[in-house]
Amino acid sequence: MTITGIAAIGAGIAVIGAGMGIGKIGESAMNAMARQPEIQGKLQTSALILAAFVEAVALFGVVASLIV
Numbered sequence: 001m002t003i004t005g006i007a008a009i010g011a012g013i014a015v016i017g018a019g020m021g022i023g024k025i026g027e028s029a030m031n032a033m034a035r036q037p038e039i040q041g042k043l044q045t046s047a048l049i050l051a052a053f054v055e056a057v058a059l060f061g062v063v064a065s066l067i068v
Contacts, residue, residue, distance in 0.1 A: 007065045014061030021054040 029047040033040050 003068065007068055010065030010068070011062045014058050014065065017061070018054050018058030021058075022051050025050050025054065 025047050029043055032043055
């Protein structure tokens with residue numbers, strides 16, 4: 001397997017991890033809103049910020065795997 005193939009596998013793993021992280025954030029946010037609907041505004045803002053952080057880490061992983 002060439003280094004390009006290994007980099008592609010690393011990029012794929014980073015993207016899968018990001019998808020799982022965002023899914024977990026969404027699941028937890030929906031559970032919290034079902035329990036306490038009055039905090040929906042604050043919770044939505046926090047969930048969007050957390051999703052952006054997960055995407056940033058995934059992007060870093062993809063770039064790092066492609067640099068190698």
